[in-house]
Amino acid sequence: GQNIDQPTEMTATEGAIVQINCTYQTSGFNGLFWYQQHAGEAPTFLSYNVLDGLEEKGRFSSFLSRSKGYSYLLLKELQMKDSASYLCAVSPWGNQAGTALIFGKGTTLSVSS
Amino acid sequence: NAGVTQTPKFRILKIGQSMTLQCTQDMNHNYMYWYRQDPGMGLKLIYYSVGAGITDKGEVPNGYNVSRSTTEDFPLRLELAAPSQTSVYFCASLAVDEQFFGPGTRLTVL
Numbered sequence: 001g002q003n004i005d006q007p008t009e010m011t012a013t014e015g016a017i018v019q020i021n022c023t024y025q026t027s028g029f030n031g032l033f034w035y036q037q038h039a040g041e042a043p044t045f046l047s048y049n050v051l052d053g054l055e056e057k058g059r060f061s062s063f064l065s066r067s068k069g070y071s072y073l074l075l076k077e078l079q080m081k082d083s084a085s086y087l088c089a090v091s092p093w094g095n096q097a098g099t100a101l102i103f104g105k106g107t108t109l110s111v112s113s
Numbered sequence: 114n115a116g117v118t119q120t121p122k123f124r125i126l127k128i129g130q131s132m133t134l135q136c137t138q139d140m141n142h143n144y145m146y147w148y149r150q151d152p153g154m155g156l157k158l159i160y161y162s163v164g165a166g167i168t169d170k171g172e173v174p175n176g177y178n179v180s181r182s183t184t185e186d187f188p189l190r191l192e193l194a195a196p197s198q199t200s201v202y203f204c205a206s207l208a209v210d211e212q213f214f215g216p217g218t219r220l221t222v223l
Contacts, residue, residue, distance in 0.1 A: 042215060042216050043214050045213075100146055101158070102158075103156040105155045
């Protein structure tokens, strides 16, 4: 079966660093995605990892270890606007299912001042 | 570009009614998807399409139907609405390695 696990909730303060972990067990692997979703809005793309290692994009970084089935999203210099749900998603089927995604349940991050 | 647009934004249905959720993208993407998102749950794939005239089932297709007559449009049909279909529905299209999501349709079945 397909399974993606991530913590349900996390809290942090402005200016801090937070790491959101994601572990996955899927039938195949063609990439791991992180999306940000503010309440009542659509998910927006943050990052994509297909090879092991760290991808950095401004205040956000994403890490992947395929052998461990593990990824994390690192958010630096937290701001109040970073309060949102962060969705980990895996593309398990490659071209067989149009690169559709399996999503975790999301991690709700609350940033306080 | 408007990106991915969905209508309506909100809808309340009675049990047994039918409706079509509209989805349109103007980015000429071949791949399109329908997901549903229930509170506290991840997005679940309902149907997907790899191009005009080609559709296939995702994880949770029961109670839904789709069609893809053009590249731009990918409507989702509910024939006999049930309370279990109360959810937020997102349409998405794919560009290389990024899925673009529409703003969603919040559907309540009473």
